[in-house]
Structure formats: C-alpha cells, structure tokens
Amino acid sequence: MTDLTQGEAWQALEHHAPKQRNRHLRELFDADSARFERFTFRLDDLLVDLSKQRITGETLHLLRELAEETGLGEHRDAMFAGEHINTTEDRAVLHVALRHPVDRPMYVDGENVMPAVAEVLDRVAAFSREVREGERRGATGERLTDVVNIGIGGSDLGPLMVTEALWPYTRPELRAHFVSNVDDSHLARVLRDLDPARTLFVVASKTFTTEETMTNARSARAWLVDRLGEEAVAKHFVAVSTNGEAVAGFGIDTDNMFGFWDWVGGRYSLWSAIGLPIALVCGFERFRELLDGAHAMDAHFRTAPLDVNLPVLLGLVGIWNRNFLGSVCHAVLPYDQRLHRLAAYLQQADMESNGKSVRRDNRRVDYTTGPIVWGEPGTNAQHSFFQMIHQGTELIPADFIAAAKSSTPMGDHHLKLLANVLAQTEALAFGKTPEEARAELESQGLTGEELEALLPHKLFGGNQPTTTILYDELTPFALGRLIALYEHKIFVEGSIWGLNSFDQMGVELGKQLAKRTLPALASGQLAGLPAVTASLVEEIRARRGD
Ligand code: F6P
Secondary structure, eight states: OOHHSSSSSHHHHHHHHHHTTTOOOHHHHOOOTTHHTTEEETTEEEEOOOTTOOOHHHHHHHHHHHHTTTTTTHHHHHTTTTOOOBBTBBBBOOGGGGGGGSSSSHHHHTTHHHHHHHHHHHHHHHHHHHHHSSBBBBHHHHHHHHHHHHHHEGGTTHHHHHHHHTGGGGOOTTTEEEEOOOHHHHHHHHHHHHHHGGGEEEEESSSSSOHHHHHHHHHHHHHHHHHOGGGGHHHEEEEEEHHHHHHHHHOOOOOGGEEEOOOGGGGGGGTTTTHHHHHHHOOHHHHHHHHHHHHHHHHHHSSGGGGOHHHHHHHHHIIIIISSOOOOOOEEEEEEGTTTTHHHHIIIIIIHOOOOSSSSSSSSSSSOSSOOOOOOTGGGGGGTTHHHHHHHSSSOEEEEEESSSSSSSSSTHHHHHHHHHHHHHHHHHHBOOOOHHHHHHHTTOOOHHHHHHGGGGOOOEEEOOEEEEEEEEEHHHHHHHHHHHHHHHHHEEEHHTTTTTTOGGGGHHHHHHHHHHHHHHOOOOOOTSHHHHHHHHHHHHHHHTO
C-alpha cells in the first residue's frame, strides 16, 4: 500500500464513502434547504456550484484533511517558488510567471525570470500591432490577412481553443487557421483557400523537433517558395520555440523567433509566445486581459484558504468522484459554442498531466488516477450522448459551464441556452421517480399492461453529480480565469495522487515505433518488425501499389 491509501484521511474517506454512495441527491437537498448556499463558492463574478455533487459537509471536511495530509499547500508553494517540481525532467513548472505582473519578480534557480517574460511579451505586442496595422506586410507588399499556426498538442490546442472562444474580439479581415495533423489533408485543406502573398505562417514547437510540425512546416515552406520564391520566407514565416538552433537550421532567422523556456510545459504554454496567434487576431490588449484573468485565479489559488479555494474544491470533488464513488470519466459541457474546443484542450491538459500510474516517489499507484475527459458544447451534446448520462449505467460527473450574458445577443437564444443548463443539471440530480413517471403516463391516458410495460423506460435514476460554473460574460479575462481554474484543479488532483503532472513519457513509445515503421513502409524492408506489424505493412504496400 502507498502512504496515500494508508493515510488517516484516505482511510476516513473509505469509511465515509459507502454511506454516501447510497444517498440520493434528492435526499441531500431535502435534508438541507440551504444546500445551494452551503456548497456554492465564488470569486468575483465566478460562481462554482457544488451543491449537485454527492457530497456533504463531512465529505468536504475529510477531503480537505486529505489535501493537508498530502502536503498540497507546500507543493503549490513549491511550484510558485520555481522549485523543480517536475522531478523526472528536473525542471521548474512556472507557467504562472507568464501571466504574473511583469514588475513583480518570480524566480527560477535564483534568477528573476520576469524581465525575460516582459521582453518576449513586448515583442509579441509590437509584432502583433505591426501586422494588425499593416506596417508589417508580405514579400509583395500585400497586407497579411491569414495567420496559419503550425503546431500540435500544446502548441496548437491552446491558441486554437482561445481564438475560437474569443472570435467576437477578432476582425473578419485577419483570420487564424491551425494545422496540426501530419495527415496531408489538414494542410491541403487550409492552403487551398489561401493567397501566399497574404499568409503568415507561425511555426510553433517547444522542441522544434516534433515530426508532425516539422513535416507540415517544410511542406508549407515549399508551397510558399514555389509561389513567391526563397526570399519571401523571411516575411512569411516566424517561429515560436525554445530551440533557437533548430529554428535557424530550419531557415527561419532567429530575429523572427519568439522564445520561451523549459519551465513552461507544452500543455501550459498558451500564455507564452505560443499565444502569438491570439495576440495577432484578437489584439495584444485582449491577450493581456486573458493573462490577467489567469493571474487573478493564480492569486486566488495561492492565497485563498483551502475551504473556499475554487481549484482546490474542484480537485477534491474530482478525487471524491474518481476514487470514492468510482467514476471513470469526467464530462466537460460548456453551454457556449465559443468554447467548442474546450474539452479537446482539457483532454490534453488533464490526461497528459494525470494519466499516469507511477508516483513522484517512483512507486506504482494502488488507486485510480486521472479520469477520461471528454465533452462537447451544450445544447448539441443533449442531442447526442446525454441519453447515456440520463439512463445509462455509468456514473458520469460533469461540469456545466455558462455565461449569464451573451457577447453576441440575439433574441432569446441565450435564455434558452441557460434554461437548458438549469433543466439538465436538475434532471441529472433528481431524475424522475416511478411515482412521477406513472402519474405522467396516466395523465396521457395510459393504463394497465401498456402503462406497466412503458414505465421502466420512462424512469430517470438521477444522482449524476454535476458542477455548475457560471460567470457574467465570456470576456478574455473570464476565459483566462476559467482556463487557470482547470489548470490548478489538475495540479491539485495530481499533487494528491502523488504524481508528477508535468512530464509526458507515455507519448514516447508510439513516437519511437512510428520512426522505426516509416522506413519499412517506404522501402518494404521488414526486418526487425513484429510479424503482425510486418503483415500490415505488406498489406498497405500492396494496396498502394508499392
Ligand atoms: O507528444 C506530446 C507533446 O510532447 C506534448 O506534450 C506537446 O504539447 C506536443 O507534443 C508538441 O510538442 P512541441 O511543442 O515540442 O512540438
């Protein structure tokens, strides 16, 4: 057994859980008329309603003890102090510095990193302003109207999710496109509609070695050179990376490179120069507001007592659902079309961080860790997978995320959207009892065998735990705060599970095998491949006529 499962708090939770598993949310609400107030927590206009989670005051108390017993506060402080909490890679984890006020120091290895952060931000501000105002143009003197970000994982999902979310802050004459997949159809689809003379490519890669990104970047470069000549590259390509040498090797002048640092993890990098496409299409001021929103959450996470600390509460409830109620997944359901890539973004943020089974102390876990994260925007999701949440056999905790006000108001659309948030969380909590279903069928004129046959299909078990996250409006500030809320929630969970949430060694094996398989596919040389892979290589080569 690990220290975690042997600890007093974990044991107390194990003891407490069976009782809670048998209690229905109906009962919890009936027993406490102040349940909404008791389990709703706020930071300015941000409200986190945990009242429809299957918790009591005692549950939260025991979970807080777990946080204290496992040293969550110390671990958090170590992150903010720039200590090397990414132990396997011996690195600091300081993405919080990227959104910190630039005149207040933050240290890594005794060095104040804020001057370097400020310098890159100034360059991002200047560059984005020049492009937006038409001072920086393409090789033929045309205005740049299309920005193509070439990157993958953290060098794609963050800026993609944010530029989609902030579209009301963009102008139609400056558009962002994202190419990530090595599948040629991704780049081909984007390039088909672009004018090279008006296109700016941002090659975004922390390492500048990622196969997908380098392949796409080389093909994009060839496309441009074909049409505008070699000298055009300097005006149409910039890079965002920590690897200046590889950027220069690729043929991008390091004057056209925006740097960041090894203490910024890929999936935590949208706040760095990786956010350049955001500054380009939304304007640097909006990007700064995004950073300020994240900083507001950092300050809250760092200083608020654990019992009112929003990321801590979300993380503790996540642990409760996963480890003590037995959920395997976590649904992210923004009732906001602008957040349609949030679930994809959080899949990397959460699953690449906490999808691990070896602890920081190098021992295997003896408990479950990060859940499967998935989701889609509401109300669309209601017309696809909600059936399963309402009447399936899995426990599916879900976050419902909504703004009270639309930024693009149109008739009563937004009220209808919000009515669905309230209706769904209510339905998931309380369900529909046999008595209610029977009365409803009777009111429709059904009786006897016909009624009895239909009745079981009309029941809703309810008791599906949900969190409602509500804020005034999805401004850049509110978005930054929301993303940071999730980042720190992931930190809290990883910290309590004893994981290093900041490496991603699980992605390596597939990369190694793909490298080995590529020459076999190209040449038919099968030596060294397992029989099953060799058979498929032959099959594919035959179909391709190789
Ligand atoms: O393969 C996983 C990963 O390393 C992610 O962690 C990262 O965000 C992505 O690849 C892209 O890496 P890079 O920015 O170095 O191209």
